[in-house]
Amino acid sequence: KQNQDSFLLSPFLGGDLGVSLFGIFDGHGRQGHLVSSFAKKVLPSIVGSKEEDGGNSGQGIPQLLSETCSELQRLLLEQTDFDVMASGSTAVIALIVDDLLFVANVGDSRAILAHARERLAIVAMSTDQTPGVKEEKERIESHGGVVYRDEDAYTGEQGPFRVWRRDLAGPGLAMSRSIGDAIAHDVGVTALPTVKQYELKDSDRFLLLATDGVWDMLENSEVVDIAARASEDGRGDPLSAAAQVCETAKKAWEFKETRMDDISCLLVFL
Structure with a gap:
């Protein structure tokens, strides 16, 4: 099947040596690949224009990023010729x-940061946003949506919570x-992100963003260990380290499942 993931690398955004933009997008649905590709293409210009409007101070950036995601949602609904219902x-x-x-963060892709003190440690830079989370479930139900999980009639196994x-x-x-997902947005799903802020230090090694094709198979600590070993603790080759994370996740899918999700990983040395 077609890989519906996209990724964004914009170091030195707009020629500014102090500003860099990175992103991971995991499309779903029949036109999901078009949605993720659209996000990749338009985000740098949206962020750049909002920075020019004065949103590049530390206090203003969370609001800038929230407005960026809202603008992205608006553009998807108003200016694309593919179905995002x-x-x-x-x-x-x-x-x-x-x-x-x-x-x-919007959804269940994930970002983590690795830094070294006595040993390599992990900072979670996002939290997965799924319908089973109490606050998320309450918002959806307050908008008239329903959250529940299916049970397999033969095995009794339960699937994920769904909207x-x-x-x-x-x-x-x-x-x-x-x-995207206009139908789901009618019942409480939102494009509004959660935003986390972190002050970078000399001990920070790398930032890693990945789609759930990685996280469904590997724990945060496993991913950091793989990336650290493959990149000499965040000092060597980021491309080969990211590829090693993806390959390890791929092997786990092949061993555990009869299908395989799309797998993408982006590694940024700090």
Whole structure:
């Protein structure tokens, strides 16, 4: 099947040596690849224009990133010629301004940071936004949506929590925030991101963004260990280290499942 993931690398955004923009997008639905590709293409210009409007101070950046995701949602609905009623994408966006890192997250892709003190440690820069999370479930239900999980009639195994309309005719979305997915947005799903801020230090080694094709198979600590070994603790080759993370996740899918999710990983040395 077609890989619906996209990624964004914009170091020195707009020629500014102090500003860099990175992103991972995991499309879903029939047109999900178009949604993730659209996000990749337009985000640098949206962020750049909002910076020019005065949003590049530390205090203003969380609001800038929230407005960026809202603008992205608006453009998808108003200026694209493909159907986004039941297609969408996650978005985890990292913006570095001088020594400050901001991560905006929409959905269940994920960002983590690795830093070294006595040993390599992990800072979670995003939290997965799924319908089973209490605050997410409450918001969806307050907008008339329903959250429940299917049970396999033969094995009794339960699937993930999903978002449905009250008539259960759709959309069955397994995340509580996304870009696109107009039907799901009618019942409480939102493109509004959560934003985390972090002050970068000399001990920080790398930032890693990946789609759930990685996180469904590997724990945060496993991913950091693989990336650290492959990149000589965040000092060697980021491309080969990211590839090693993806390859390890791929082998885990082949061993555990009969299908394989799309797998993408982006590694930024700090």
